[in-house]
Amino acid sequence: MEFRFLGRSGLKVSAVSYGNWVTHGSQVEAEQAQRCVRAALDAGITTFDTADTYANTKAESILGEALAGERRESLEIFTKVYFPTGPGGPNDTGLSRKHIHESINGSLKRLKTDYVDLYQAHRFDHFTPLEETMESFADVVRQGKALYIGVSEWTAEQLRAGHALARELRFPFVSNQPQYNALHRVIEAEVVPTSYELGISQVVYSPIAQGVLTGKYLPGQPPPEGSRATDQASGAGFIKRLVDNDELLARVQKLAPLAEAEGLTMAQLAIAWVLNNENVATAITGGSRPEQVTANAEAAGKKLSEETLRGIDEALGDAVVTDPGLTARSAPTKRLT
Incomplete structure (x- = not known):
């Protein structure tokens, strides 16, 4: 592992x-998870990413159970706050002081840990003053x-504003x-x-475009049975x-010979492509079967040739x-509840 x-x-x-x-709490049962x-x-993976909103907190609970007994110092556990949880009450969403502090306490309980390594704002909150959000993260x-704070799908301008406040609040x-x-x-x-410029890394999600870059979806043919595209509960x-x-x-099918020439599967090619960007610290991969997880991990450290990148x-x-x-359009511009 790199x-x-x-x-x-x-x-x-x-x-x-x-x-x-x-996957956890929706597509995959707890035992398989x-x-x-x-x-x-x-496979050497030490970094695990989740969020309180995934399966309405179930994903965090399942991950906490799965990691129980592991040496905590050898893991990096990430989670997020913003989207609705619980019954979806008026304060069950966003980046207010109330929601952040209640959410981190719930996440720690479900993850069975005293702290998370990275706590992330799942989106930019247009309805809470940025000062309130960043002061609350400073308190956490x-x-x-x-230990560290991150965000998700923030624009360059939002990153600058958030970073300036983080520096001020130390x-x-x-x-991101x-x-x-x-x-x-x-x-x-x-x-x-x-x-x-700011010293921020990308923690990338969807490096294989939720399975599309594996090549399993063929033009003119229905999606394979059991694939994500056929499962409404798993992000179809x-x-x-x-x-x-x-x-x-x-x-996408034209990528197959490029992957073969590199000695990679198409999924590994897609992950290696993402990791070719030096601003990417980690590529988050999923998997509903252990063999998928193992294969994805093998993409770490694979350097693609310039010829392959051009191809x-x-x-x-x-x-x-x-x-x-x-990016700006990824954050809701009206209250979710």
């Missing part, structure tokens, strides 16, 4: 991490409940968690250069736009999404 520093901090994370966004976590640990760090703001893969490159124009709606696009799927760009062509404005 390890990388998280932002301009001294914390190292595994270049391939394990996340349980649409524990096997997947064990496979991750056996000073209370020893989180707590470590080290990461965006969607990033060979098909979705919206962070490259603005977020990545700003992050380099998130990838409908991709699997319904035959032209895009045909372009990926040529194969995907205008199917690649690059509009930096999509």
Whole structure:
């Protein structure tokens, strides 16, 4: 396993991490989830990412059970706050002081730990003063409940504002968690250069485009039985736009010979492509079966040739999404409850 520093901090994370966004508590039963976590640990993965909103807190509980008994100091556990949890009351969402402090306490209880290594704002909150949010994160760090603070899907401007307050309040703001893969490159124009400047790393989710870059979805054919695209409980709606696009799927199939030439599966090629960006500290991978987790981890440390990188760009062509404005549109602009 390769390890990388998280932002301009001294914390190292595994270049391939394990996340349980649409698996634990929904797609995968607890026993199978524990096997997947064990496979991750056996493969050298030490970094685990979750969020309180995943399966409405169930994902955190399952991850906590799966990691119970492991040496805490040998793990990096990440979670997030923002989206609704519980019954969805008026204060069960957002980045207010109330929601942040209640959420970190609930997360720690479910994860069976005294602290998380990284606590992340799951989106930017347009309805809470940024000062209130960052002061609350500073309190969480000073209370020893989180070691570092990060965010998810913040724009370059939002990162600058948040980082300035973090410096003023003297707590470590080290990461941003965006969607990033060979098909979705919206962070490259603005977020990545700003992050380099500020000393912030990317903690990337969806490096294989939720399975699309594995090549298992074929143009003109229905999605394979049991795949994410057929399971409404595991995020089918998130990838409908991709699997319904035959032209895009045909372009993805052109990646197969490039992967073979590198001695990789198409999924490993996609993960290695993401890790080729030096601003990426870790690529969060999932998996509903232990063998998937093991195979994903093997992409760590794989360096792609310049010829392969050019070939990926040529194969995907205008199917690649690059509009930096999509980051701003990822955060709700009206109250969820």
